[in-house]
Amino acid sequence: GAVVSQHPSWVICKSGTSVKIECRSLDFQATTMFWYRQFPKQSLMLMATSNEGSKATYEQGVEKDKFLINHASLTLSTLTVTSAHPEDSSFYICSAKGAGETQYFGPGTRLLVL
Amino acid sequence: KQEVTQIPAALSVPEGENLVLNCSFTDSAIYNLQWFRQDPGKGLTSLLLIQSSQREQTSGRLNASLDKSSGRSTLYIAASQPGDSATYLCAVRGNTPLVFGKGTRLSVIA
Numbered sequence: 001g002a003v004v005s006q007h008p009s010w011v012i013c014k015s016g017t018s019v020k021i022e023c024r025s026l027d028f029q030a031t032t033m034f035w036y037r038q039f040p041k042q043s044l045m046l047m048a049t050s051n052e053g054s055k056a057t058y059e060q061g062v063e064k065d066k067f068l069i070n071h072a073s074l075t076l077s078t079l080t081v082t083s084a085h086p087e088d089s090s091f092y093i094c095s096a097k098g099a100g101e102t103q104y105f106g107p108g109t110r111l112l113v114l
Numbered sequence: 115k116q117e118v119t120q121i122p123a124a125l126s127v128p129e130g131e132n133l134v135l136n137c138s139f140t141d142s143a144i145y146n147l148q149w150f151r152q153d154p155g156k157g158l159t160s161l162l163l164i165q166s167s168q169r170e171q172t173s174g175r176l177n178a179s180l181d182k183s184s185g186r187s188t189l190y191i192a193a194s195q196p197g198d199s200a201t202y203l204c205a206v207r208g209n210t211p212l213v214f215g216k217g218t219r220l221s222v223i224a
Binding site for chain 1: 118145146150155156157158160163203205207210211212213214215216217
């Protein structure tokens, strides 16, 4: 089956620093990748959609200059949280879609900003 | 804008009981509906996917139904076990990526 990995699985950083999270599709080509964020006891909220080789489309209320998304290849997308603050602490989950309609999810990255 | 609601928010049952989790969505123009399981601090495990043309899907002790016209889906878990304890998320896909409900936190007590 389709496998999506994320790295790192968890990260702790100081306020003001930038953090990069990688999302990889291991055994299929992901034409579209999605980034979700989940706060404690809340549901997954879509942050942005990215297609390989083009700029990401951000959901309303998500700052594109703060959450930089790069989808440079058909197997890799990165999310960089720039100048992270404690309120950015959350669980970030990526999802990848190939030729079909099914979205395959990564295991998530837990970010804690001190 | 699609909205997904799950009821109840939390549920605690003794081991062996059959139970039903409910999901409703506001826009019936969907391609499919998916049920996921999420363990604490973990990612998502896909349980069942129902295409818009289907009425139900079954996998082991799990059965999911879909009534697209009324915007409802149910997840039926038979003979619940402590290992079923997790949060169950319902998500629908229309012209947008998957839209999730807030989930139902299930505790199965031994």
